[in-house]
Amino acid sequence: MPRVPKIIPISDLRQDASGVIKRVSASREPLFITQRGRAAAVMVSMKEYEQTQHELEILRLLARGERDIEASVGFNLEAVLADADALLAEQQ
Known part of the structure; x- marks a missing residue:
């Protein structure tokens, strides 16, 4: 069964950028960032x-x-x- 993608609105990224980056680095899973309800970017660990x-x-x-x-x-x-x-x- 495919994994459910992790999705957050850009406002959450603005409010807690450091925490979001830590979670992305730790999980090694891509994080989809939405803007106005639509996919705008994908964040992955280095x-x-x-x-x-x-x-x-x-x-x-x-x-x-x-x-x-x-x-x-x-x-x-x-x-x-x-x-x-x-x-x-x-x-x-």
Whole structure:
């Protein structure tokens, strides 16, 4: 069953911004802020934001890889492994 989103009016945020931020940070759940009865913004903890951005970057890289594969762009695996072996041999 999906979770019920946490929603507060912007007036509550104005009255207790520090408390709201503490609750968002502790819960790691998004908080929807409404203005005049409509969704206006979403607040998330910094940790959640950073994790989301990291996951988004991974998805972008995967999508780029898929496009490269479809366009037959890329590197031969054997050649890459041979280059890596050569670099490792030089370092020893």
